[in-house]
Amino acid sequence: MNELVDTGKIWVIKIGSSLLTNGDGLAVDLVGHWVDDIVALRESGIKVVLVSSGAVAEGMGRLELTKRPDSIHLLQAAAAVGQMGLIQLYESNFKRHQMHTAQVLLTHDDLRSRERYLNARVTLRTLIDLNVIPIVNENDTVVTDEIRFGDNDTLAALVANLIEANTLILLTDRDGLFNRDPRLGDAELVESAMASDPDLKAMAGPGGDIGRGGMVTKVQAAQIAARSGANTVITSGLQSHVLRDLAQGNVSGTYLMADQPLLASRKQWLATLLPQGKLVLDPGAVNVLTTQGKSLLPVGVRKVFGNFTRGDMVSCVDADEQEIARGLINYSDVQSQAIIGKTSNDIESELGFVNEEELIHRDNLVLSL
Known part of the structure; x- marks a missing residue:
């Protein structure tokens, strides 16, 4: 985009499995670069909540599983094993900057109760005020299909609602949303659009083998985030200092603008219920x-x-x-x-x-x- 945008001072950043993992495990170098950028954001006054995928993928690597399990129990076991490595990696990188992290695991059950919903909001806001980086993930170890968010794009959007973030940033291994599958040729990047544009879902494609999300879930996440007035950026996490550039108002990728009337806090909560x-x-x-x-x-x-x-x-x-x-x-x-x-x-x-x-x-x- 040629125009500078105001991304505000409260961000939710989601990092997907396709970025976080490679053939040998977690992408250690990339995590280090993202952490450096997030620390720079905090020093500039931007409050950040990080939503991170990767626990199941890391667990698969540690357990030497070559294919994402179909069994819910095996998936939960992989998540439990992988969550340890994932949090250790973030903790060690933020510790280089003398910053603390906090692990926050959520399920739909945690948001179904109005009291627990409000408690989650207060806890996240308190952690932010303490200059701690909350790292949020779905609690895959105990979650069932009935209370599953389904993907961390949706979870990140709900967290954006929860803390009333200004911007939701979805880091992926693609440059953004294209008007058709880039592998078919003649695809053009959608630089900006309204989050409610019904044509966006038709442009999006399915997810990969490692993660549960894809461009469809990212478009849906943008629509959910718009309930509380948050704009969404879908961009490549492989770009150098992409987060710092966004803090300067420079958007590379796709910028989806919130264009619906804001929902009152209680109705935002209602919208999260299954x-x-x-x-x-x-x-x-x-x-x-x-x-x-x-x-x-x-x-x-x-x-x-x-x-x-x-x-x-x-x-x-x-x-x-x-x-x-x-x-x-x-x-x-x-x-x-x-x-x-x-x-x-x-x-x-x-x-x-x-x-x-x-x-x-x-x-x-x-x-x-």
């Missing part, structure tokens, strides 16, 4: 939710899927299965099934009681990007 069920809405309900900001009433719901109870998060989709919103529901799956398509006045006659006249109140509803 849906336990799904409601299929009629066109009228879709219109009411997306253009009028109203609550979801039973009359606007066509179908109910999943097993959930009062207070669980559910996804609201249109007839094409496109998620429109998600929110905390006031009735169980069985109760919801009994009242969908009916007016609020019919709830008591169907159930014998009334919790609320809405299936989901607008204060407990967040629109999807």
